[in-house]
Amino acid sequence: MDEFQTILKARQFVRNSGVTAVPVELERLAAAANAKIKFVHDLSDDEPGLTTQHKDKHIIIMNGNHREERQRFTVLHEIAHIVLEPLSQHHGPKLTTGDLLRYGCRPQEEMLCDVFAAECLLPYDLFSKDVGDIDISLDTVKTLADRYKASLTATGSRYAVSAPEPCAFVLSEDGHIRYVSRSKFLNELKGWIDFNVPVPKGSVAHRLIQGTSTTEDYDELPTDVWFNGGIKNRLLLAEEAILLREWNQCLSLIWFDESMKPAHERRHEEEDDEPLLKELDGALSWPSKSRRR
Numbered sequence: 001m002d003e004f005q006t007i008l009k010a011r012q013f014v015r016n017s018g019v020t021a022v023p024v025e026l027e028r029l030a031a032a033a034n035a036k037i038k039f040v041h042d043l044s045d046d047e048p049g050l051t052t053q054h055k056d057k058h059i060i061i062m063n064g065n066h067r068e069e070r071q072r073f074t075v076l077h078e079i080a081h082i083v084l085e086p087l088s089q090h091h092g093p094k095l096t097t098g099d100l101l102r103y104g105c106r107p108q109e110e111m112l113c114d115v116f117a118a119e120c121l122l123p124y125d126l127f128s129k130d131v132g133d134i135d136i137s138l139d140t141v142k143t144l145a146d147r148y149k150a151s152l153t154a155t156g157s158r159y160a161v162s163a164p165e166p167c168a169f170v171l172s173e174d175g176h177i178r179y180v181s182r183s184k185f186l187n188e189l190k191g192w193i194d195f196n197v198p199v200p201k202g203s204v205a206h207r208l209i210q211g212t213s214t215t216e217d218y219d220e221l222p223t224d225v226w227f228n229g230g231i232k233n234r235l236l237l238a239e240e241a242i243l244l245r246e247w248n249q250c251l252s253l254i255w256f257d258e259s260m261k262p263a264h265e266r267r268h269e270e271e272d273d274e275p276l277l278k279e280l281d282g283a284l285s286w287p288s289k290s291r292r293r
Helices: 003-017 026-032 068-084 097-101 108-121 124-131 138-148 152-162 184-188 204-210 263-273
Strands: 035-040 049-054 057-063 167-173 176-182 216-222 236-244 249-255
Touching: 003 026, 003 068, 003 108, 003 124, 026 035, 026 068, 035 068, 049 068, 057 068, 068 108, 108 152, 124 138, 124 152, 138 152, 138 236, 138 249, 152 167, 152 176, 152 249, 167 184, 167 204, 176 184, 204 216, 204 236, 204 249
Parallel strands: 035 057
Antiparallel strands: 049 057, 167 176, 167 249, 216 236, 236 249
């Protein structure tokens, strides 16, 4: 099973579960997977949770000491293993909380379960409506993360995909790019960002990682800082980034603002948007009697 198939399966699962409001009800989704959630407080901090079988029902045992956003994502990750079986199963050594939050050495099966979990946590039908015409910024991502009770990482990734403008979300870890999500508008501009390469020098993310700035910053940069060879008719891009020191990660939101387009291109678009004069038909229109003086 690939990522696209996983996304389709997750969206159908959410619709079949009858999810119509956010934050999504975990119990509803668990019931749809024939599972029950049980929170315990005697697991170590490195144990996010696990799934066991009791008769014909799955029992998802969660670490009740973790933050709510982490608990919610982990529950849905476990549900993914149930729904996607036998195509996606736990393999290799038991994964710790640190493993779940890092991207460097995660098995493909675990990453697909993350994709499934994000689709359930931030349902496409509801999330795409909320994105709408909201201005692109990290503050917007934070607001949506609070609304959906999701992590900044999961929300930022989904936000970039749904953005109504050319936009990308980049997760860097240990100074290297580990994950990128893009909007369809950026794909149309052929704006590609490579994986597993160092964070580009000159980027806001690079400044944060090098400690030459604060833990959160914004700047407008030449397009070729992030996109090799640049992008046609796009000289500048906006980047807002935040450093997550606990996991040695940096999150970047990258987009192209209308104000950054070349002046001649903006003028051309403004001219195209001007209303056309009504075609003359020989009949003169007079104001109504009520408007005459």
